[in-house]
Amino acid sequence: MTQEKSNRQLRKDRKQREATHRRLTTIGLISLGAVFLSFVFIYQAARPQKAVITPEAVERPEGEGLALGDPNAPIKIDVFEDFQCPACKQFTESVESRVLSELVKTGQAYYVFHQYPFLDRNSITKESHQAASASMCASEQGKFWEYHDVLFANWNGENQGAFNDARLKEFAKSLELDASAFSACLDEDRYADAVEADFNLGNEMGVSGTPSVFVNGKMVNPGFIPSYEDIAAAIAEAQN
Numbered sequence: 001m002t003q004e005k006s007n008r009q010l011r012k013d014r015k016q017r018e019a020t021h022r023r024l025t026t027i028g029l030i031s032l033g034a035v036f037l038s039f040v041f042i043y044q045a046a047r048p049q050k051a052v053i054t055p056e057a058v059e060r061p062e063g064e065g066l067a068l069g070d071p072n073a074p075i076k077i078d079v080f081e082d083f084q085c086p087a088c089k090q091f092t093e094s095v096e097s098r099v100l101s102e103l104v105k106t107g108q109a110y111y112v113f114h115q116y117p118f119l120d121r122n123s124i125t126k127e128s129h130q131a132a133s134a135s136m137c138a139s140e141q142g143k144f145w146e147y148h149d150v151l152f153a154n155w156n157g158e159n160q161g162a163f164n165d166a167r168l169k170e171f172a173k174s175l176e177l178d179a180s181a182f183s184a185c186l187d188e189d190r191y192a193d194a195v196e197a198d199f200n201l202g203n204e205m206g207v208s209g210t211p212s213v214f215v216n217g218k219m220v221n222p223g224f225i226p227s228y229e230d231i232a233a234a235i236a237e238a239q240n
Contacts, residue, residue, distance in 0.1 A: 052174045053153040057146070058097065061105040065139050066113040068104055075109040075235050078214040080116040080202045083131035083151045084158045087225050091211040092152050098228045109215075109235060113148070115198040116210050119158050127163040129195060134168040134182075136191035141177050150174060 061068045077099070081088040104111045115135075117128030131151055138147030150171045156162035165186060172182040185191075202212065206219060213220045215234035220226040 050154075050156070052150070052170050054174045055149045055153045058149060060100055060145055061111075063111075066144055068100060068111045068145075069109060070107055071110050073104075073107055073110040075103075075238055076214075076216055077104070077109050077111045077231065077235075078114060078205070078217075079112070080114045080198070080205075080207045080210055080212040082115075082117050082119050082128050082210045083135065083148075084117075084119045084128045084155070084163065085210045086155065087209075088211045089152045089155050091225050092148075095226065095228050095231070099231055102228075103232065103235060113144075114202060115195045116202045116207055116212070117195060117199065118210070123159045125159050125161070125164065127159050127161075129192075130165060130168060130186070131163040132195045132198075133189055133191050134163075134171070134186055136194060137182050137185035138172060138175070138177060140185060140190075141181065143175055143177060146175050147171060147177075 063069060079096075081091070099109075100111060103109045115132040117132045120126045120128040135144055135147050135151065138144055151163070154162060154167075154171065161167070168186060169179065169183055173179055205212075205214060205217070206222075209223070211225060212222075213226045213231060215231065216238045218234065218238070220234045221230045
């Protein structure tokens with residue numbers, strides 16, 4: 001064998017060893033990632049959870065599904081929220097009830113909730129999506145708003161296991177929903193398309209964070225949590 005052929009063989013052998021090393025490294029990383037994902041899901045499911053907080057029932061205007069009030073009202077309020085969003089929790093507790101009692105119940109506005117689960121887009125646990133899906137499964141049994149309240153009452157940080165599947169099913173039991181039907185709905189991700197459609201609608205309307213509130217299609221106080229006064233002023237402007 002000539003020196004040139006010997007060198008070529010050595011280079012070929014080295015490349016084969018490097019390719020084998022890369023394959024083994026890739027397989028190792030994939031295996032490690034799978035183990036890590038399994039650990040995360042097992043840990044989230046097994047960690048001790050606080051008792052479910054079931055808030056007192058809230059009186060709301062009549063509605064259907066995720067909408068409240070008269071669909072023929074002159075003003076439409078669209079609200080985009082993520083159940084993991086602390087600002088959404090604040091909006092629900094401090095602003096929403098007044099909007100519903102003073103602006104929706106009186107017939108001035110029609111109020112529509114939209115899912116915008118964006119806080120888990122880079123997370124493995126997908127708790128925003130699962131919470132949104134669970135609320136839709138509760139809506140299937142006529143309890144969207146009650147489940148909405150339970151989710152916010154039990155908020156405990158973002159992607160920390162507060163809204164894992166086992167916990168979401170416990171929330172359903174606390175509201176005396178049909179547990180079997182709810183579990184089947186959640187497990188098959190029955191409303192994935194509806195949740196994604198809401199999310200895409202929010203993007204089309206210019207949502208970049210939550211809560212985002214629109215009055216007749218115009219965003220109210222972008223970048224901030226809209227106050228009752230902000231929403232009332234937007235309605236007054238839309239009426240003129």
